[in-house]
Amino acid sequence: MHTPAPIGRTPAAADAPPAVVHLLGGTRRSIRLLGLIGMALACAPLVVRSEFHLTFMTLALYSTLLGSAWNILGGFGGQYSFGHAVFFGLGAYTGAILQVHAGLPAWTGLLAGSAIGGAAGAALGAISFRYGLRGSYFALVTLAMAEVFRIIANSVPFTGAGVGMMIELRSGPADLQFESRQGYYYFALALALVALAVSSWVRHSRFGAALAAVRDNEDAARALGIDATRIKVAATALSGSLMAAGGVFYLQYFHYIDPMLVFGPAVSVEALLGPIVGGLGTVLGPLIGAFALALVSQVATQALGQAPALSMALYGVILIVMVTFLPRGLGRLRLRRGRHA
């Protein structure tokens, strides 16, 4: 039996030197690409004069963050989660509770939220993977987890139960609230770039190679001496932590959360849609997917704005058509000729 090919270009990835060296070596091109994209996006507000377009891009970057978070576990790790809202909600509630009940500044919420998201990811991963859950079973357990947290948030007093929580209107970068649309744009961009950088690291590191090996053939990976459970738990933690940061962003942007808004299935769906459309298990897939979906949604609204339900239906139709004709995602379009589809 031959060893499952790691996803990186170098066949020796599995026994490559420490991650940092590898990161510098094999991935210079990808780092350069990410840097270029980051710079272009950072310059965008200088060109984009319309606030609506800036908001559109801000929300697409926020969606990129959620998608990248999901993609680390779902794309690189092959473990589909239907309940990523669980991490998102934990992040949002951590931020809100620290600000409202403890009077702490917003940035502590971002740190603590991400930490708790990571810890929750580790816990969820540990429970699920120890019991050997895979495929649909893992997906369903995450789905149920999100529901359990939604019901808990709805029932305990310190989350405000069904009433939800609201943070005070302040303005200033220290409060992670911004007077201008540009402020939120750069906040979203910073978070999205962190998520993309982490994705890029995962894609090219030894950790990522091990994760891909586990995804492609878990038994073979184990035979190679990879601790599959530990790798998957780590991926879930990483994914959960980034997703939680998304929850904090939501809180800072919209100031009000309730159990359905942050633990509801809509969040989980938003997280998985982008990467699948853009290209599962690719670094830029979530970015491409998020912008493409946002664009499709705008196109549908433009086309049938007078009948909102029909424009939503059109959005659904485009989604189906895209899956049918671009089965490997938009991001892999150019690869179709090279590899067999």
Add this chain to the structure above:
Amino acid sequence: MIDSALIGAALWPALVNGLTMGAIYALIALGLTLIYGVLHIINFAHGSLLMVALYAVLVLFERLGIDPYAALVVVVPGMFGIGYVLQRFVINPARHGRDENTLLVTLGLSIVIENLASHFFKTDTRQIETAYTFMMVDLAGAVISMPRLLAFAGALASCLALAVLMRSTDLGRAIRAVAREAQGARVVGIDVDHVFAMSFAIGLACLGAAACFLLPTYYVSPQVGHGFVLIAFTVVVLGGMGSFTGSLVGGLLVGVIESLGGLLLGESLGQIGVFVIFIVILLFRPAGLFGQRT
């Protein structure tokens, strides 16, 4: 918070009530488990398709005066046809053998179906009143409505019918062969795509039956399916993915757990019981109560 005398008095009615509600869950889950068992796809459009069936029952009742139970004759074959077409011409071409595509296409379908319903049926909630809506039956102190009792019988009958279909017909044998080993079935000359579509169609036919039994005690709106998707998944997992007996028993169990959870913990927090059991089953016995270990 709640005194024990009250619980004691309500225990039997709550049990009966949970069983009859569970029968509806079982009916909805029957279709889902068949689709999962054969096609290995998680059908996110299941709730929306239930909604379609409910509207069909409503329209037949309001426009043509057809009784919901008589509507079985129309709605069940109708849903069967929709299922065949959907699987054959929409879902299958989009699958490309990738789970994430199936996920996306069923998700996309549910968006399309739900919004088309909002557009054509408007978004308000509709219910029907039949002569037997308020007809009550007393079962040793537990008073339940006639439609709920009929739904219970309907679930048993549907389950039995499915079991017969699967055991004693060529189609059933083909479905079981494909469920076990699709590649192998293809090799021995079974038209796998046709069997896939038939399975999906039968799954939706079950939804059609569920709708006929559900509407007399419930309501329909474009969003109505959401309330049943998660619960149906729970039933499927509890019973074992792909198992009909499991679905029936799982449905009844979930109905009872939900009912007793509501009685003991309150109707909001009580919902948690269902999901905790769901998680525990997934962790400790992922094959469910009646499923085969994979």
Add this chain to the structure above:
Amino acid sequence: MSETMSEPTSNATPSAAAAPGRRQFLRVSGVLAASAGAAPGLLLAQPAPIKVGVLLPLTGAVAYPGQQSREGVMLAVEDINGRGGIQSLGGAKLDTLVADAQSQPQVGAAEVDKLNEAGVCAIVGPYASAIAFATTQAAARHNIACVLDQAVADQITSRGLKNVFRFGPSYEMAVRTGINNFHILNTVAGKPVKSVIVVHEESLFGTGTAATIARDLPALGYEVLEVIKHANPTRDFNNIALRIKARNPDVVMQANYLNEFALLLRTLRQQGVRPKAMYSIFGGGGSNPKVAKELGEAAEGVLDCNHWFNPRDKRGAALRARVEKKGLTFTHELLMGYNATMLLADAIERAKSIRREAIIDALAASTWADHFMPYGPTRFVNGQNQGAQPVVTQILKGDVRVVLPNTYAEAEAIFPATRG
């Protein structure tokens, strides 16, 4: 554009219109001359229409109330334009730009930016409180007035945003009035009611209402036997009905949405539970004429403290008749969408301008009295109309009737219920 709009034009002397107006006139007639078949006479000297944003959830979880509200907004626009538009702006017509918030706060907020760029002078909407938190804040940045159609959560108007205006009662106001009115009903009837069970849905609205009821009723001498929370959706109410049956309260109070409201009523009837009264505050279906009709006897006598028009003003009934003639259901969402738009039109009239600041100032100083709600003239403090109040309605013979307060009552309340 706003400068030319704010120019006061006199109806009596069209020829005295300023030079820009004349140039415009010439240009318009030139265009019209080119397009045969148009009716130039109607369009002559017509000022540019006033763009008003209508931001509501038209798809998703709260699509139904959102769509109802939109119908109300559109009827109001029809009326305003029908009677000659905004007089102080030379009869300028209202032009609505409808946006769908998709029942999601983030979509609502993004649509605000879009409406801003489309040049709206104010926004009506967005029905749900959770969406309003996001949209009012987004609109504040552009100084766009938000006239809330419902969005009853108190925090929306209490967090210091200057651009938010709510014509109807806030949630706290409604609950307070609801409890008082209930006490009045019972006192007048000789206090037959002593015990209460509260059934509520689990989100902001139901949870808050139930908490206030449970806190305030005991001080008025009532015993709250139990507070029962339920999920959305709740598929089965038999357990709750059985608990109510076992506790045997005099009154069941509901704070939930339409589907659950109707399902509980039906289940109570199936289980033979007949309390002395069914009372709700902002009840999902308690003052919905369609529920009254469809549920028949199960809904008879149901009391609801909600937004409703003054039945002694003929215009309310006329609006209702118009709505029903179109095959729609007349609900309070529709009524409040209509009112919010009328309030805005009045403010634009007073502002004599479509400058956003001027409209915000006009709303803040508004003393609008020409409406058919049981409120009196508007007076805004921190964006909340102080005179707003809900009324108590009861379903009597399959229709919704106002029974309290007495100044507006059109029928005598049946309390306690007489059915056997």
